[in-house]
Amino acid sequence: MKSSVILLFLLFILSPYSYSFNDDSANSTFWQRLMKEQSYINLQKGILYMQNNRYREASIEFSKAIDKNPDSFAYTMYGASLYWLGEIKGSIEQYDQALKLDEKNSTAWQLRGISEARIGDINSAMDNFLKSLKLDYKRGDINMNIASVYFSLGKVDDSIFYIKQALKYEPSNPLYHYQFGLINFYLERYEEAAENFKKAISIYSNYEEAVLWLALSMEKIGNNEEALKMYMKAISIKPMDFFARYRAAKILLSKGKRADALKQIRESFYLNPNNSEGGVSLFLSYGNSKNESEEKNVSFKNSSISEIYKNLSKTSQDEEINFSLDIAIAQKPNLEEASEGKLKLALKKAALNRKYISRDYVIPAGSKEEREKLIEKYLKEIDSEIMNDSNYDYRVNFSMNTKKVKNKEESPSAVYLPRNIGNEMGLWIYGNSWINIIEDDIENIPQKDDELYDLLYALAYILYGDGEKS
Template sequence: MQNEDIVAAIETKLTAVGVQDVVEPEEVRPAAFLSKDRKAIIDLEEELQKSLDTLKTDERLPRLLFGLANLHLKEANFSRAIVLYEVTLGMSSRQVNAWLNMGTAYLLAGEAKDAVSCFSSALAIEPDNARGLTKLATAQLEMNDLESCLSSLERALEIDSTLLKAMVVKGRYFAKKGDLTGATTWFNKALRIDPMFLPALTELGQIYVSNGRYDSAAEVLDRALRIDPEHPYALALLGDTFFARRDYEKALSFYDRALNVKFDDPHLWIKKADSHRMLRSYKEAVAAYEKAINANPENAEAWSKCGQVLVLSNEVPAALEYFNTALALFPDSADTAHQRGLVYYSLGKLEEALADFDLAFSSEPGNPVHLYYRGLVLEKLNRKPEAKRTWQIAASLYREAGDSTKAAECSARMKRMS
């Protein structure tokens, strides 16, 4: 195919698959099914890659690469999208939407600092771009830069007082500060303008779930699903609602529906695995945790939780390997260190258990459970003075936590060793 024909063919296929100039985060979903036109773009893009040097003077190329980048972003192929945005911006650096979409790609890939840089580049071209200011505020919120976030939002709403996305991000800002009333106010403000605005519905549902208002959450999330039956965030939140109510079978049904849309989301796989664990279907739980690990091999939570289920399945050597990996990824995890300490304790490896309970307590010094087991290990090692001092501190922490039963048990163990 001639070079000029490649450009024209890709333009036609991009139009056919419906690529837009603006890609919003809620539109980003992995492609579970490729249409005939989308499959054709795969081959055409390979041909284009080979012909890029000879096409550099083609005025259509920056726009074409921008369209391809948007397609990859919408399909959650962030690395490929970012490469294409960088190439097209290298050819024409004043493409505001390219900067904004590349920032969105970085943000969804967990690189908020790079996202801020992209959004700032867009705003250097169009300082009064309210949408750009809102995206910048979103990235600043992810970085916990609340002061800058608020400043960006106030500027965005000054430019466009009816910008729904800015209202939702302002609600998220208040939620981050722990002001759930303020958050709810801003989400409802957006919904008064557009009762079908999905980001506001899902964020409001999240507030209700976290606040234990499960009936209100179900009502709001049902509204969201009537608008978009495959909205993964709404489906996952409904799963969380049923999980909190201990209806694990129902929770699984919603997590499965969410995974049909976002099959590469490790957090969804963990939620599914947690439900199987509560149902004591350990084989299925391990399989789901493994899916989470495959989706993100650096997810320490998935490694640790899989280790815990392997312990329940009496697969102790395998469990230790999972705990070791989890702690290599996240050395300060008190929960993982404690769980590995319990395994070592059950195996009679007391020095290793002691080291893990010490590690757990150093990461979580307000939790007396770590000291309780530290005392048990020291007692078995016949290190009585250290054990008594450990029981004493544990008893004090239990009393502060209002657990008089455990405090009394620690005191009894101290007296028994006197």
């Protein structure tokens, strides 16, 4: 019975879309059933804290539950709470304890694989996922994670097989349709990709990433009217999506709607950082930089990370910081292969070796020392993932919003928050990044004596992280 409770709970917390349904009575019934299955008050309290994103309190309750009765379920839940707090190595230790007590705990194998992948050990992650799948082959999220690993290894056919398995067992999960769309877009199957993205949006209408990639697919098909509609919808969902604004401006300019195009470009430059929350909003983009940098005795391998540290450290102590980092790391094409007349093959291999990292963080209002400690911790995590290798290019996009916090209770207890949209405790298939689209654009800038076009491509270079050319 306990294993069924673990499965039900984890399927609930692993799905970022559960909150999109408005049936509160159904959710209440679920938690009531779950409570009846659990005899330990600390586990009950911990699960409720997890439901409400209060991960620090949840971890304390799960720790107490382990002290009272150290079973596999308690260790698994404790590990999950640590993962959400950004304590990845600690989460792995707890999953190991869970598996010592029950080696058939498929959820512990699955979550252990996610943590291993997060720290970059893909082979160990795959081993964990396959063990989990052997125990519970109908889990869509396990199949999804295996698909992610295979895609990162360039095994596209295997990746497609497992993403189809995920959809077979969870056909109503919008994430899986979105990921299948990214694979088809990468394979230049744009009409199929568009259908995947449409399906994802039909299930979750505010899925901004799916809306954005549907717009890009429509552009590839040649339907600019529909593409523009989707870009505008993406902007309405996420006003600070400056890439969507850039693409919308590009189409508007091509249609002769110069005033509308200028409006989108002007909004993208966002010259006034003050926002409605009484704080500031900021978007920055950086390109390659391997110079070690030091700020206030904090050492980073990459000067771009040092610049981000400076921006975060300058915020007021009474402001909660929400910041996001999107990083694309790309292997440069093999010049020897290219010189042999195999340029397309070299570019394909390089594309498959791309790595995309997305992180969302919250830094609570508090003392200067506490905040700088958290900022340093999470930026060093990112800093370690950026390859300082002449064979790789990278792009770092940083966005930040702050808001005034009236009292300490308003500040969240979790300092690391996974993406609101996406496989929140899993892996993404990153078949593409919008940075690739920008690259194509700046390589084919039309020669026009037009200041508005100059402004448009200045924005493109800013998004790409090349301030000098901008």
